Amino acid sequence: MIPRERFILTYAIIVLGTAVVFSSMKLFALEVHFAVYVIEFLVVLEFFGSRRKSLSQVFTPVAIAFFLGFLYIVANGVIGILTTTH
């Protein structure tokens, strides 16, 4: 199995495991799921990419896209808090 396949397999196991745990905890907010999945992606990528530069290069655009999505969720949350307090 080549490193990128190991990376995808590891990430798939972690993400699906997290999804099952969240469902059992009755945590259904999609924003929370996405934020956790993004953090997991970045952690797994850092773990695998630290030993293989080409792997981190391949997944850098995905990491940026995920991070932008994460920023959107955070910004949305902050705007929501600000509008309810004012």
Next chain:
Amino acid sequence: MRSSGRFRYRSLGYLFLGLGAVGFVVSIIFGTPAILAPSFAAFLIGVLLAYLSLMPTVPSQLVAGALMPTMNNLEALFKNLQVNDYATYVGPRDRNKLTSLRVFIPLSSDANSKLPKSKITDKILITLDNRGVNGLLLDPPGSGLLVMLERESGQDVGSVELSGLQEALDNGIVKSLELASSLHLTFEDSKAHLVVEGDALWELTRELAEKAPIICERVGCPICSLVACALTKSSHRAVKFQGAKHYDGKHKSSYELIG
């Protein structure tokens, strides 16, 4: 067409994307939010797999790193032998007693006079068609890719007519091997012109063009050489390389069908 690693990634990616979408719709229609989390996870995994299918399996830099030292050695050898003419691709024929495709690289007359002829074996230095032209007879740089192309696309280029070669190469290079994003082969009398864009081995090509100009312009980079081999095999004639240019991820090369 055989399934490649990328095809496998793509199929698996679409399967996960489909599972995610179906789970999402089911959770909304039946009001079961418990399915939402795994569906979203499956969707993300699908996106990753589909993205991975767009990436080359072997990074171009890796191929360049593996091959460049050998190519540099060959370039130095050609320089010392004063190779300054274009190479000719010759196919297996009874007349020339060859069993497989070879590229004939003529040596200049100056180089011939300087060579210690007693030490040269006929396995390396030969006379082409008894015309007194000495040169090197080597395996073409693109012969390995041609074997892969025929294996992956499941077609024998030798049985393809010249009129159908553009389509055969498009199937092999663009669709099966995914070596390039587009390929155009045009014919003009006995000459052929090639334009290839979106080269997956561009890092190797770029370094070859920069550091090994004799190989790149006189013999052909692996992709230009692959097309020369295909032309030789399809036309059953010798093909003389007529030079190549490599810039902005493009290969532009010309060939002349002789013999």
